[in-house]
Amino acid sequence: MQAPKPAVTHHRTVAIEGVEVFYREAGPADAPVVLLLHGFPTSSHMFRNLIPALADRYRVIAPDYPGFGQSGMPDHREYAYTFAHYADVVDGLLEQLGVRRYAMYVMDYGAPVGYRLALKHPERVSALIIQNGNAYEEGLKQFWDPIKAYWAEDSAARREALAFLVAPETTKFQYTDGVRDVSRISPDNWVHDQALLDRPGNKDVQLDLFKDYGSNVPLYPQFQAFFRERKPPTLIVWGQNDVIFPADGAHPYKRDLPDLEFHLFDTGHFALEDKADEIFPLIRDFLDRKVGGGP
Template sequence: MNASKAIPVTHHRTATVDGLEIFYREAGPADAPAVVLLHGFPSSSHMYRNLIPALADEYHVIAPDLPGFGLSAMPPREEFDYGFAGFANVVNGLLEQLQVNRYVLYVMDYGAPTGFRLALMHPDRVAGIVSQNGNAYEDGLQKFWDPIKALWKDNSKENRDALRPFMTLEITKFQYVDGVKDISRIDPSNWIVDQHFLDRPGNVEIQLGLFYDYRKNVELYPAFQKFFREHRPPTLLVWGANDSIFPAEGAKAFLRDNPGAELHLLDSGHFAFEDKADEIVPLMRDFLSRVY
């Protein structure tokens, strides 16, 4: 009987980027084709703990925690300008330290505007894109976003306070289980870990600031779409079709600018990988084998 194939080892590391301690998970050969995993709200690289070893036998996989999330530094707002432009700069700085100059981006939720900003900075470095409920179109900003859009129009205390429930355990759990048929497939540690970091003193205010900053991503949507249209990066869309945060209309919109993108609408919700890993991993490995 042949020995079982070894499971790749994931390393848990920290790098100093622009004076910030940035935590990241890394696995696979350093000289292999790179895959960069960018997490969403309110998570961290923890959400990729199962995807990393599923790819790292053939790929160099890197998954950072954004500042204020997970195990990366959470400096006071007076010391760091929390926003998606800053996030993109931090990720870019980390990748340059690691001498990773070409990569496939896996983006989800907040990871999407972070990754797409990175693509605008270095379009030649993007070998491909995997978007798992990572939006870039106003088609994907529907009813869920109404209270956030109200904040964009008026950054008042009243509108900020209306969003504070978004940082509660109830809503954190909702993001993982809404639209999922078999909740037993979802690891409860997800919302427990996420909520631990959300509950740190000062973090709610950081998150409210990011909700307000998100309006700048929407202003950049035309630039993101121009990138898709002009560069036509190989794109795989693996999307939880039952997502009430970024509904399926946001996934379908990618095809307007990049008709060659592959669209797979899965019977899942916002964090689709959590219950559809058995579908997403084969799709990703097939996609990556063609991209690289």
């Protein structure tokens, strides 16, 4: 029996508002689209293994937000590093690519980016895959206290108090904390992410985003209304040991999505890194049933 051909991932950029936006793309041009939206402090790099696992049946698109990965990084004094702006950037990318319907995989920062996009175009969302991405205040636990303090008091002291979040030990922590077998996690992850965080000017990009994350919380009722009213087919694949987005934020989705397919895994924040062998088949099965990429 002949082995299937490996998927080819293309690495491309487009200009949006004069900024180069990098994205990875694979799969047939006429296939159902799966949009992969990354978290902090990573990029579309976090989907490097998932993309070829889906690309035989789906057109997979994974952008880097400005200031992340291989996308441009304008000076934070001249560019709005906000979640509303990121949703507009992703929307602009999809417009350029002619994409009018898509399933969304949202993780960490990708959740508010994706949910804001859903509020703009609710009819375009064919399905949701949620991995450690919050839409409920129950999910903002103790880890968020210093960030909430910055939301409440926009001072230089509060801002600088968050510098530890871009430090090497924190980047590594995000990949290893809560993981039972750390040998399954490639050190390339935190080395890659930290090199990008250490670029001159990137710290201020990230601190701007920590501040702006507070703008997502008042939208949580609108996100939840979208879930209830549109009832998108939804799969949760969540690392239950994550202290940043703990499982406390996963369970409330059940209130608004009664047909939710719900899975917790014994791992941390970046669940795809050590649980791909368990999560990828769930994603494939879900998409094939709900989006129509199957035979």
